[in-house]
Amino acid sequence: FFMERKTQVKINRKKLMLAKLRKSCSCTPGKMKNTIMGFFPVLQWLPKYRCKEYIWGDIMSGLVIGIILVPQAIAYSLLAGLKPIYSLYTSFFANIIYFLMGTSRHVSVGIFSLISLMVGQVVDRELLLAGFDLNDDAPPGLGDSSLGNNSQLNTTAFNLTIAGTSVECGKECYAIGIATALTFVAGVYQVLMGIFRLGFVSMYLSESMLDGFATGASLTILTAQVKYLIGIKIPRSQGHGMLVITWINIFQNISQANLCDVITSAICIVVLVTAKELGDRYKHKLKFPLPTELVVIVVATLVSHYGNLNELYASSVSGAIPTGFIPPKVPCFDLMLRVAVDALPLAIISFAFTVSLSEMCAKKYAYTIRANQEMFAVGFCNIIPSFFHSFATSAALAKTLVKTSTGCQTQVSGVISAMVVLMVLLFLAPLFYSLQKCVLACIIIVSLRGALRKFRDVPARYHVNKVDTLVWVVTMSASALVSTEIGLLVGIIFSMLCIIVRTQQPRTALLGQIQNTNFYEDDLEYKNLSSVPKVKIFRFEAPLYYANRNYFLKSLYRLTDLDPNLEAARRKKYEKKEQQQLKKGNETAANGLGMEETIMQLVPKQIDFQAIVVDCSSISFLDTTGVNTLKEILKDYKELNISVLLACCNPSVIDSLKRGGYFGKDFANMQELLFYSIHNAVQFAKDLN
Numbered sequence: 001f002f003m004e005r006k007t008q009v010k011i012n013r014k015k016l017m018l019a020k021l022r023k024s025c026s027c028t029p030g031k032m033k034n035t036i037m038g039f040f041p042v043l044q045w046l047p048k049y050r051c052k053e054y055i056w057g058d059i060m061s062g063l064v065i066g067i068i069l070v071p072q073a074i075a076y077s078l079l080a081g082l083k084p085i086y087s088l089y090t091s092f093f094a095n096i097i098y099f100l101m102g103t104s105r106h107v108s109v110g111i112f113s114l115i116s117l118m119v120g121q122v123v124d125r126e127l128l129l130a131g132f133d134l135n136d137d138a139p140p141g142l143g144d145s146s147l148g149n150n151s152q153l154n155t156t157a158f159n160l161t162i163a164g165t166s167v168e169c170g171k172e173c174y175a176i177g178i179a180t181a182l183t184f185v186a187g188v189y190q191v192l193m194g195i196f197r198l199g200f201v202s203m204y205l206s207e208s209m210l211d212g213f214a215t216g217a218s219l220t221i222l223t224a225q226v227k228y229l230i231g232i233k234i235p236r237s238q239g240h241g242m243l244v245i246t247w248i249n250i251f252q253n254i255s256q257a258n259l260c261d262v263i264t265s266a267i268c269i270v271v272l273v274t275a276k277e278l279g280d281r282y283k284h285k286l287k288f289p290l291p292t293e294l295v296v297i298v299v300a301t302l303v304s305h306y307g308n309l310n311e312l313y314a315s316s317v318s319g320a321i322p323t324g325f326i327p328p329k330v331p332c333f334d335l336m337l338r339v340a341v342d343a344l345p346l347a348i349i350s351f352a353f354t355v356s357l358s359e360m361c362a363k364k365y366a367y368t369i370r371a372n373q374e375m376f377a378v379g380f381c382n383i384i385p386s387f388f389h390s391f392a393t394s395a396a397l398a399k400t401l402v403k404t405s406t407g408c409q410t411q412v413s414g415v416i417s418a419m420v421v422l423m424v425l426l427f428l429a430p431l432f433y434s435l436q437k438c439v440l441a442c443i444i445i446v447s448l449r450g451a452l453r454k455f456r457d458v459p460a461r462y463h464v465n466k467v468d469t470l471v472w473v474v475t476m477s478a479s480a481l482v483s484t485e486i487g488l489l490v491g492i493i494f495s496m497l498c499i500i501v502r503t504q505q506p507r508t509a510l511l512g513q514i515q516n517t518n519f520y521e522d523d524l525e526y527k528n529l530s531s532v533p534k535v536k537i538f539r540f541e542a543p544l545y546y547a548n549r550n551y552f553l554k555s556l557y558r559l560t561d562l563d564p565n566l567e568a569a570r571r572k573k574y575e576k577k578e579q580q581q582l583k584k585g586n587e588t589a590a591n592g593l594g595m596e597e598t599i600m601q602l603v604p605k606q607i608d609f610q611a612i613v614v615d616c617s618s619i620s621f622l623d624t625t626g627v628n629t630l631k632e633i634l635k636d637y638k639e640l641n642i643s644v645l646l647a648c649c650n651p652s653v654i655d656s657l658k659r660g661g662y663f664g665k666d667f668a669n670m671q672e673l674l675f676y677s678i679h680n681a682v683q684f685a686k687d688l689n
Contacts, residue, residue, distance in 0.1 A: 062416020
């Protein structure tokens with residue numbers, strides 16, 4: 001039977017584009033209101049806020065996240081290579097801005113270990129290039145909060161032009177200058193991606209690639225914290241292979257370990273891990289997570305302060321954390337040019353993690369988010385705070401899970417968390433002066449439990465999908481052993497290569513008929529299938545395009561055991577030989593057979609079919625090469641009196657064949673070449689035979 005296609009209404013694309021442009025450029029009060037409401041989603045949901053129903057859950061989750069956020073912010077400052085005050089600024093501003101612009105009700109945006117690591121690597125590299133010493137305990141330089149003596153180590157002065165004024169900048173000043181410039185550029189990238197609606201870019205970051213990247217970066221984070229755990233002084237490694245170099249330096253200097261730091265680290269890790277395990281086991285009975293990190297920090301600070309651990313045992317401490325806010329400053333344009341390339345992977349990873357977590361929460365709690373608005377929200381969470389001495393932010397999985405488990409209903413909880421951080425900024429920050437850095441390192445390492453547990457999932461992942469497991473291993477290895485930026489690039493390229501290879505060499509099969517039915521399946525995969533006499537049914541499970549054309553032909557020739565080009569050449573050679581014999585007057589061939597018997601020999605004995613049915617149900621599209629390939633096999637097999645029939649083509653493939661002239665002039669041969677089911681094609685082939 002022949003199905004008649006609907007007549008498609010021709011769309012005047014020029015008029016359509018002009019209409020869209022006119023609509024987008026128009027400025028009416030209603031449209032302006034919708035634009036503002038869309039850009040600030042808080043204006044839509046806050047007036048509808050159900051205070052009695054939502055407020056207690058938001059307050060509880062906000063307080064819990066704020067309590068968790070303070071110690072994590074101070075700890076993650078080690079990863080970023082910055083002072084703890086800047087981490088607190090980052091946590092405060094990110095929560096406020098996402099409250100105004102975010103579309104997710106539950107995601108927790110703020111300081112994130114992976115993003116802090118990426119910022120810290122750029123900061124360390126630029127400090128090294130500027131001639132600063134990366135030793136954490138080196139005295140501050142010019143332009144820092146407490147000026148040091150110029151004769152001391154690490155007082156390298158670096159001239160920066162800020163707001164048209166040239167100033168001398170010391171290590172801390174230069175470090176935060178690099179971080180804010182990097183953050184500003186990353187935010188600009190994210191806003192531009194939102195303007196041009198490039199939110200779909202996150203689709204190319206597969207789950208396996210992101211998991212591998214996070215796990216590899218976690219190994220790097222863990223490695224960077226080991227020196228604080230045992231209290232040794234080693235240089236902060238830079239460049240490729242940082243993980244290996246750091247471990248070599250650790251083992252070379254292990255004899256210098258600070259016993260006080262080692263004992264403190266062991267106690268803190270035991271307490272934190274035990275509390276986490278108990279929390280996971282009894283989480284259904286607990287109304288909110290145990291604030292273990294805060295308790296550990298308070299107790300450790302008191303012990304360090306009253307035990308004089310810094311003076312007696314040379315244990316490294318956090319130092320002075322100022323209160324209040326530093327006056328805002330425009331990020332340095334000269335530094336932006338230096339970090340413009342580094343900001344791109346930072347922007348992509350920050351957005352990808354935020355959108356993936358937002359979508360996860362939206363799916364779980366039955367609401368929708370807008371990916372492009374999330375891009376704007378994260379972008380401005382980077383741009384605006386960069387003027388207030390903050391660095392890059394992202395959504396964090398652990399805090400998001402805690403937020404949802406403690407009754408969070410809306411982003412009002414983010415404002416509560418920001419208020420907790422504000423209290424610390426204004427009043428409590430100096431109390432953390434005596435906090436040991438090894439305690440902060442313990443908090444960071446224990447927070448990596450989730451990412452490091454991914455190693456246990458490798459066998460199960462391998463059982464589900466071997467290719468995804470390979471993507472995970474390659475991305476994780478590159479991120480850990482080379483660098484995080486290279487790991488991200490390798491992961492994206494390798495995952496795309498896997499897709500390309502799988503379409504270049506897809507599964508191919510000959511089909512047999514399921515007995516007493518009109519259905520056909522792979523003859524190698526299923527039992528009790530019967531072959532169709534004189535008909536070969538070939539399935540190709542991928543789009544047919546230029547990259548897999550040769551594989552399509554080789555598979556077809558191999559499975560049908562017939563290469564039409566070789567067979568045609570053999571026949572021509574045989575015919576030429578016969579003509580030469582006739583010219584010599586020989587009436588019989590060399591084997592003594594008559595002419596009729598000789599001609600019969602031209603048909604090879606191995607050809608046991610007269611029609612090939614190509615199952616196109618898995619061919620999603622054809623390019624020009626694909627159409628020409630099908631035309632080529634149609635012509636080649638026709639010379640051997642073998643019909644080629646196409647079955648189960650989708651409308652896109654049919655249109656490509658029509659445009660390519662596969663069905664002849666005015667589609668005269670369409671009903672003899674195209675069928676809507678394999679069984680119809682088989683029946684037609686039997687009728688031909």
